[in-house]
Amino acid sequence: MNRAASARVPHDMRNTPWSCSSLAGVTDTPALRLIPGHDQLIEVAKRRNPHRRLTTPEDVARCIVALCHPATYWMTGNTLHVDGGESIVG
Numbered sequence: 810m811n812r813a814a815s816a817r818v819p820h821d822m823r824n825t826p827w828s829c830s831s832l833a834g835v836t837d838t839p840a841l842r843l844i845p846g847h848d849q850l851i852e853v854a855k856r857r858n859p860h861r862r863l864t865t866p867e868d869v870a871r872c873i874v875a876l877c878h879p880a881t882y883w884m885t886g887n888t889l890h891v892d893g894g895e896s897i898v899g
Contacts, residue, residue, distance in 0.1 A: 834864035834892025859894040868893070 835854035841847055855861055872891045876884070890896040 832888060832890045832892070832896070833869050834858065834890075834895040836869065837863040837865055854895065857895050857898055858892070859898060862893070864892055864895075 835841065835850060837851075841851070844850065851863060854863055858864075869891050872889065875881070876889075
């Protein structure tokens with residue numbers, strides 16, 4: 810698990826046999842508002858996103874719930890973009 814992702818995982822879960830990372834779009838969180846120039850970042854992200862909105866924590870949570878289903882056990886070594894298509898447009 811990379812350092813950035815592991816900083817967001819509770820300490821007691823860091824030594825489990827699984828690892829995770831995520832590539833979410835510009836996500837509407839209080840932390841986003843702490844980034845200098847966040848207003849411009851939000852404006853550009855909304856223009857680029859096919860849905861014309863930011864990724865929400867709920868969007869990311871829904872994907873995590875889906876990936877916890879036992880039928881996804883064979884999915885390994887993949888990068889999943891949770892961004893409403895933002896990563897594939899210009």
